[in-house]
Amino acid sequence: MALTGIRVRAYSYAVRYSKEHKAQNHENILSVAARSFREHGGDSSGIGTVMKKVGLTKGGFYRHFRSKDDLFVEAVARAFDEMGRGMLEVAKSAPEGQALRAMIEHYLSPRHANSPGMGCVVSALGPELARKPLSVRKRIEVSREAYRERILPFVPGKTREEELAKFQLLFPSMAGVLTSARMTLSATRREQLLMEARNFFTKCFAEE
Amino acid sequence: MALTGIRVRAYSYAVRYSKEHKAQNHENILSVAARSFREHGGDSSGIGTVMKKVGLTKGGFYRHFRSKDDLFVEAVARAFDEMGRGMLEVAKSAPEGQALRAMIEHYLSPRHANSPGMGCVVSALGPELARKPLSVRKRIEVSREAYRERILPFVPGKTREEELAKFQLLFPSMAGVLTSARMTLSATRREQLLMEARNFFTKCFAEE
DNA sequence: TGTACATCAGTGAACGCGCGTTCACTGATGTAC
DNA sequence: TGTACATCAGTGAACGCGCGTTCACTGATGTAC
Numbered sequence: 001m002a003l004t005g006i007r008v009r010a011y012s013y014a015v016r017y018s019k020e021h022k023a024q025n026h027e028n029i030l031s032v033a034a035r036s037f038r039e040h041g042g043d044s045s046g047i048g049t050v051m052k053k054v055g056l057t058k059g060g061f062y063r064h065f066r067s068k069d070d071l072f073v074e075a076v077a078r079a080f081d082e083m084g085r086g087m088l089e090v091a092k093s094a095p096e097g098q099a100l101r102a103m104i105e106h107y108l109s110p111r112h113a114n115s116p117g118m119g120c121v122v123s124a125l126g127p128e129l130a131r132k133p134l135s136v137r138k139r140i141e142v143s144r145e146a147y148r149e150r151i152l153p154f155v156p157g158k159t160r161e162e163e164l165a166k167f168q169l170l171f172p173s174m175a176g177v178l179t180s181a182r183m184t185l186s187a188t189r190r191e192q193l194l195m196e197a198r199n200f201f202t203k204c205f206a207e208e
Numbered sequence: 209m210a211l212t213g214i215r216v217r218a219y220s221y222a223v224r225y226s227k228e229h230k231a232q233n234h235e236n237i238l239s240v241a242a243r244s245f246r247e248h249g250g251d252s253s254g255i256g257t258v259m260k261k262v263g264l265t266k267g268g269f270y271r272h273f274r275s276k277d278d279l280f281v282e283a284v285a286r287a288f289d290e291m292g293r294g295m296l297e298v299a300k301s302a303p304e305g306q307a308l309r310a311m312i313e314h315y316l317s318p319r320h321a322n323s324p325g326m327g328c329v330v331s332a333l334g335p336e337l338a339r340k341p342l343s344v345r346k347r348i349e350v351s352r353e354a355y356r357e358r359i360l361p362f363v364p365g366k367t368r369e370e371e372l373a374k375f376q377l378l379f380p381s382m383a384g385v386l387t388s389a390r391m392t393l394s395a396t397r398r399e400q401l402l403m404e405a406r407n408f409f410t411k412c413f414a415e416e
Numbered sequence: 417t418g419t420a421c422a423t424c425a426g427t428g429a430a431c432g433c434g435c436g437t438t439c440a441c442t443g444a445t446g447t448a449c
Numbered sequence: 450t451g452t453a454c455a456t457c458a459g460t461g462a463a464c465g466c467g468c469g470t471t472c473a474c475t476g477a478t479g480t481a482c
């Protein structure tokens with residue numbers, strides 16, 4: 001055993017399942033986790049549950065990730081990516097000059113409010129992310145910045161600083177409103193809040 | 209034992225500790241919990257830790273609360289109350305007509321961003337609250353509404369509906385920005401974000 | 417062509433740990449008589 | 450005035466449970482020879 005580590009491997013052995021098979025399971029774990037974390041929070045969604053939903057047993061988890069923290073970081077990255085992809089689609093299929101408006105309406109839609117598992121990471125996990133240890137927060141900030149960079153081209157502004165400043169106000173504010181909407185029990189009051197917020201943010205950020 | 213339950217009690221017996229002593233411990237548990245929940249989240253701050261900080265053992269907890277959920281609800285109520293009290297102080301010591309502006313500056317201060325354990329419940333626990341079972345959310349909504357009613361007199365508006373609409377936009381938005389600020393690793397970027405947000409919200413809501 | 421064997425994704429049982437909760441007990445109190 | 454006793458806040462050990470993690474094992478694969 002100890003010797004094999006030193007021995008030069010001139011060829012690669014076959015694996016039980018194809019590389020594609022493993023990659024597929026890896027993807028499945030990630031996307032199930034990305035949803036589960038946003039839906040139930042990091043502490044309340046366990047590895048066992050995630051793996052069962054993927055169709056595997058929890059023991060196999062560690063062939064894919066080194067720890068739950070690792071999964072968390074990668075699932076959050078996946079969630080930011082999904083969210084970014086959705087936003088880009090909305091922006092690109094909006095009429096000329098209406099991209100940001102369309103994104104605001106998408107973000108503050110009842111649909112988004114009612115499906116946290118498929119929605120914005122900040123609104124679903126923000127405070128929890130802020131409490132994570134530094135090493136985790138550093139990695140999460142990277143994927144958050146990637147998300148921001150995808151949205152930024154659709155934020156009006158003369159300079160990049162101006163765009164950044166607007167983004168940093170608009171998106172966190174919308175996240176807060178969305179969280180607040182999710183806290184609101186009455187469906188009519190929730191939808192009213194979302195509507196007022198759509199009007200407000202559109203007027204402030206997406207009108208010329 | 210079984211019989212004593214049926215017997216009519218014509219008087220009340222003395223207790224080991226005075227009523228004040230128990231009430232004091234009750235208060236201590238609540239305020240330690242209110243802080244601990246906001247600092248570490250509901251799942252990560254345990255009854256044992258809270259009781260130890262109060263100077264008691266965890267077994268005694270159930271002489272004060274029926275369950276952890278009960279503590280959570282009451283601690284959140286306490287947190288809303290503390291927050292409301294602080295806000296009122298800020299509002300009342302502000303110059304004439306500057307109350308809301310002062311509250312915005314207080315809310316979006318670096319001090320508030322750096323001490324989640326003593327700050328806004330929505331910013332520290334929002335998504336978690338939205339995930340709680342209905343019975344818990346109902347009780348929490350009550351204390352949130354009490355908080356809102358204390359702030360409302362300082363929100364400008366011709367009708368109550370107008371004030372409500374403004375409150376519902378301003379405070380959740382600020383909560384989102386605060387959470388986002390707490391997620392931001394760079395202290396300078398965090399303070400810059402807070403400053404920009406103070407300017408923005410003041411301009412939008414507290415200027416005539 | 418045949419066979420021994422290195423591979424590693426996935427299994428399922430087990431581990432230690434901390435949690436919320438329970439419970440028999442303690443002991444200071446002060447009322448009942 | 451004296452004493453038996455009901456009280457209940459708080460103690461500390463124990464409970465069951467689910468969690469993240471570990472590990473010996475399985476078994477299909479296909480290369481080395």
